[in-house]
Amino acid sequence: MAKAAAAKPGFTRPALAPGILAAIVLFVGVALIDNTWFIVVHYVVAILAVIVAWFAIQARMWWWLFVLVPIVVLWNPIFPLGLSGVGWMSAQLLAPIIFVAAGVMIRVPTPEAEVRRAR
Numbered sequence: 607m608a609k610a611a612a613a614k615p616g617f618t619r620p621a622l623a624p625g626i627l628a629a630i631v632l633f634v635g636v637a638l639i640d641n642t643w644f645i646v647v648h649y650v651v652a653i654l655a656v657i658v659a660w661f662a663i664q665a666r667m668w669w670w671l672f673v674l675v676p677i678v679v680l681w682n683p684i685f686p687l688g689l690s691g692v693g694w695m696s697a698q699l700l701a702p703i704i705f706v707a708a709g710v711m712i713r714v715p716t717p718e719a720e721v722r723r724a725r
Contacts, residue, residue, distance in 0.1 A: 616715060616716060620712070626668055629701075632651060646684065648686065651677065651679065651681040655677040659675065665713055667703070667711070667712055
């Protein structure tokens with residue numbers, strides 16, 4: 607019997623791991639909102655948002671920048687906006703949905719798929 611060749615996907619989802627990690631940090635960050643450790647949440651979320659945005663650029667999915675750039679601005683630790691209240695809590699709980707959705711939907715073609723598509 608001949609072995610069937612395993613089908614390889616023509617894409618990768620490089621934004622999935624940073625998206626899930628950012629969602630976890632944001633959910634944990636809800637408990638730290640009025641704590642001095644919340645600055646760590648700012649750093650981690652801003653860095654992971656830049657990483658996911660970079661993968662969106664690589665995948666040529668520019669529209670993700672419309673939601674990822676505001677996340678970078680809102681959670682930037684260098685010039686914090688000092689937001690609080692219900693709006694900030696809502697943003698803290700809405701951003702994980704955006705990160706996971708971006709992680710699932712951003713797909714970068716593999717080099718083998720690029721070669722196959724060029725033929």
